[in-house]
Amino acid sequence: MKRWVVCLLVMSSLSYASPWERVSTPSTAPAQSVGHYANGCLIGGEALPLDGEGYQVLRSQNRRNFAHPSAIRFIEKLSRQTFATSHRRLLVADMSLPRGGQFSSGHTSHQTGLDIDIWLQLEATPWTKEQLQKPKPQSLVDLDYYTLKKDQWRPEHFELFKLTATQPDVARIFVHPVIKKQLCELEEGDTVWLQKVRPWWGHHYHMHVRLHCPEGSKDCRGQKAPPKGDGCGSELASWFPRSVPVEKPKKAVQTKPKPRPKKIMPPQCEPLIAQVSN
Numbered sequence: 001m002k003r004w005v006v007c008l009l010v011m012s013s014l015s016y017a018s019p020w021e022r023v024s025t026p027s028t029a030p031a032q033s034v035g036h037y038a039n040g041c042l043i044g045g046e047a048l049p050l051d052g053e054g055y056q057v058l059r060s061q062n063r064r065n066f067a068h069p070s071a072i073r074f075i076e077k078l079s080r081q082t083f084a085t086s087h088r089r090l091l092v093a094d095m096s097l098p099r100g101g102q103f104s105s106g107h108t109s110h111q112t113g114l115d116i117d118i119w120l121q122l123e124a125t126p127w128t129k130e131q132l133q134k135p136k137p138q139s140l141v142d143l144d145y146y147t148l149k150k151d152q153w154r155p156e157h158f159e160l161f162k163l164t165a166t167q168p169d170v171a172r173i174f175v176h177p178v179i180k181k182q183l184c185e186l187e188e189g190d191t192v193w194l195q196k197v198r199p200w201w202g203h204h205y206h207m208h209v210r211l212h213c214p215e216g217s218k219d220c221r222g223q224k225a226p227p228k229g230d231g232c233g234s235e236l237a238s239w240f241p242r243s244v245p246v247e248k249p250k251k252a253v254q255t256k257p258k259p260r261p262k263k264i265m266p267p268q269c270e271p272l273i274a275q276v277s278n
């Protein structure tokens, strides 16, 4: 391909990037998560090292392996603990951009360095660089029948969810309703930890771990605690269709996606992208 064509392609792909995606390094001030998970930024972020104990980083080429330093310590500890008991590795997917902030597509949250996606494949053998850069997700849920893929479920999944939810740093874990149902059924003792496990669409091959605002981040805005109780009863039932198999929706008429409402960014975030916004 001619060099100018390549240049044009690079320029056009860059023009779709948000200002936050065009910054490749974290800022150097003391660490602060600023604003809300879905409207904020990250000062003094840290990268999750690519070669850690008990985990591997997916798609590091996208530079979404940044987070608040306390979140980095959290993942390192969770991975070490998981590996020590199961000899399986966590596959850590998107966290935040080097300075947090908005993505041009995909996530609405993950903006403050406190949201972490972890795939649920629990690998015993380390993945190659090629596999990590172009990973293939493996769902735990049969989405047509709304049932668990029993051949994919491992006892280590239950242990991972319970270990994660019982960490004091964790505010919520988002996961597909079918997976929450399985956790509810397996827990024979105290179900209090299941309060933090929140059913949400899409999370059938990964879990999304959301941490509380870290100490010292005075401009960080957390979220109301989840409703009281373990959520295993009527709340969970409301996520399930009344009969299975689920009728496939008729082909939807293509409509223009509604533009996301413009949010007012916390003023502390603006200087982080001052050089690339203009």
Ligand SMILES: [Zn+2]
Pocket (backbone or CB within 6 Å): 107, 110, 115, 116, 117, 207, 208, 209
């Ligand atoms: Zn996520």
